[in-house]
Amino acid sequence: xxxxxxxxxxxxxxxxxxxxxxxxxxxxxxxxxxxxxxxxxxxxxxxxxxxxxxxxxxxxxxxxxxxxxxxxxxxxxxxxxxxxxxxxxxxxxxxxxxxxxxxxxxxxxxxxxxxxxxxxxxxxxxxxxxxxxxxxxxxxxxxxxxxxxxxxxxxxxxxxxxxxxxxxxxxxxxxxxxxxxxxxxxxxxxxxxxxxxxxxxxxxxxxxxxxxxxxxxxxxxxxxxxxxxxxxxxxxxxxxxxxxxxxxxxxxxxxxxxxxxxxxxxxxxxxxxxxxxxxxxxxxxxxxxxxxxxxxxxxxxxxxxxxxxxxxxxxxxxxxxxxxxxxxxxxxxxxxxxxxxxxxxxxxxxxxxxxxxxxxxxxxxxxxxxxxxxxxxxxxxxxxxxxxxxxxxxxxxxxxxxxxxxxxxxxxxxxxxxxxxxxxxxxxxxxxxxxxxxxxxxxxxxxxxxx
Ligand SMILES: [Zn+2]
Numbered sequence: 529x530x531x532x533x534x535x536x537x538x539x540x541x542x543x544x545x546x547x548x549x550x551x552x553x554x555x556x557x558x559x560x561x562x563x564x565x566x567x568x569x570x571x572x573x574x575x576x577x578x579x580x581x582x583x584x585x586x587x588x589x590x591x592x593x594x595x596x597x598x599x600x601x602x603x604x605x606x607x608x609x610x611x612x613x614x615x616x617x618x619x620x621x622x623x624x625x626x627x628x629x630x631x632x633x634x635x636x637x638x639x640x641x642x643x644x645x646x647x648x649x650x651x652x653x654x655x656x657x658x659x660x661x662x663x664x665x666x667x668x669x670x671x672x673x674x675x676x677x678x679x680x681x682x683x684x685x686x687x688x689x690x691x692x693x694x695x696x697x698x699x700x701x702x703x704x705x706x707x708x709x710x711x712x713x714x715x716x717x718x719x720x721x722x723x724x725x726x727x728x729x730x731x732x733x734x735x736x737x738x739x740x741x742x743x744x745x746x747x748x749x750x751x752x753x754x755x756x757x758x759x760x761x762x763x764x765x766x767x768x769x770x771x772x773x774x775x776x777x778x779x780x781x782x783x784x785x786x787x788x789x790x791x792x793x794x795x796x797x798x799x800x801x802x803x804x805x806x807x808x809x810x811x812x813x814x815x816x817x818x819x820x821x822x823x824x825x826x827x828x829x830x831x832x833x834x835x836x837x838x839x840x841x842x843x844x845x846x847x848x849x850x851x852x853x854x855x856x857x858x859x860x861x862x863x864x865x866x867x868x869x870x871x872x873x874x875x876x877x878x879x880x881x882x883x884x885x886x887x888x889x890x891x892x893x894x895x896x897x898x899x900x901x902x903x904x905x906x907x908x909x910x911x912x913x914x915x916x917x918x919x920x921x922x923x924x925x926x927x928x929x930x931x932x933x934x935x936x937x938x939x940x941x942x943x944x945x946x947x948x949x950x951x952x953x954x955x956x957x958x959x960x961x962x963x964x965x966x967x968x969x970x971x972x973x974x975x976x977x978x979x
Contacts, residue, residue, distance in 0.1 A: 557584050559601050563933065604933075614921075619869030639820075649953055670954075684710060700731065712735055744765055759856070773854060782864060798877050805845040818974060891942070
């Protein structure tokens with residue numbers, strides 16, 4: 529059967545279905561016509577021209593040329609724009625659903641929206657709070673607007689873990705509570721870490737995040753930690769904190785990573801800020817800072833007031849930063865699995881908007897744009913297929929309808945990612961006008977009051 533004929537049948541079925549349930553918008557077919565779709569052959573980006581994407585029930589059913597719309601279909605004219613899969617923020621943070629550390633009530637929903645406004649349609653939340661699972665459910669069931677959430681539970685660290693036995697018990701508790709993965713933080717002793725890893729392997733749940741000092745990346749790799757986030761554990765492993773990392777050390781780290789099949793989440797932009805290698809004036813001038821509550825914004829701005837408040841030793845910030853960038857390039861050149869993360873909303877990482885800064889850092893390290901997009905889309909697709917049985921990260925039939933429509937070709941310039949023409953979220957279309965209106969509303973809600 530030809531693809532076209534198959535599609536005709538598919539659309540005819542959709543027509544009948546929508547006639548029977550005229551009110552059920554979610555059952556209708558949506559077509560996004562006249563677009564160039566960025567797809568992947570291995571790690572190579574491939575632009576499929578003049579495509580139409582058909583979506584039903586939040587899932588992509590067809591991507592093809594020459595699709596004719598049935599009368600009942602909702603048609604979005606892509607006007608020759610470019611479709612890129614929605615990004616996955618692999619190290620994001622998701623606020624608790626209700627009143628959180630004195631934040632405005634609307635805070636959680638606003639942060640979720642900021643991700644979407646920039647085409648970030650999946651967030652791997654890397655620190656759990658109890659009512660986050662409700663947030664995830666609300667989003668999955670369509671009762672709340674936000675990116676698809678894959679959530680790590682509350683952190684395993686020096687304060688929450690007191691013995692290997694209790695650590696293993698806690699793994700089971702997290703599985704029973706419904707968390708998608710376990711979050712590792714600094715402070716675990718080696719035997720405690722091994723107990724977490726063994727229990728996690730036993731029940732088949734991922735553990736990921738930091739590498740505790742007592743553990744080291746070599747042990748994390750052999751124990752099967754799913755991702756190493758932030759790269760700091762790498763520099764610590766070869767003790768390249770206050771001196772330039774050597775070519776031999778880079779090779780050793782890359783070989784270890786590739787052999788272990790571990791994925792890394794670099795978070796270069798955030799870490800530059802944390803270690804004191806950021807440009808304070810440039811950070812303070814980010815226009816997106818007015819999209820977070822005043823107390824958040826002021827907390828960030830006070831981070832650098834004297835250039836000395838960083839909790840890292842900033843003395844060697846420039847050397848560390850250079851090491852981090854060289855390490856990222858070496859990992860990329862060596863074929864290591866890199867996934868994209870910005871640690872939003874941490875220091876100056878406004879959800880969604882932070883992708884632009886991370887892209888810039890990755891480009892500065894020497895990664896081509898194509899490779900950077902790969903880390904945020906297709907590499908995430910591999911990760912979720914392997915670990916979470918989710919079809920996310922590709923614009924392909926059978927995948928969740930999560931993508932951004934861009935006016936210009938993002939492979940030519942990352943500027944194309946700014947202000948998408950629209951963002952598709954599980955089949956729900958957010959057009960530019962509605963995104964702008966919502967951003968205005970958020971900005972007004974967090975504007976400085978008085979004088
Ligand atoms: Zn984090």
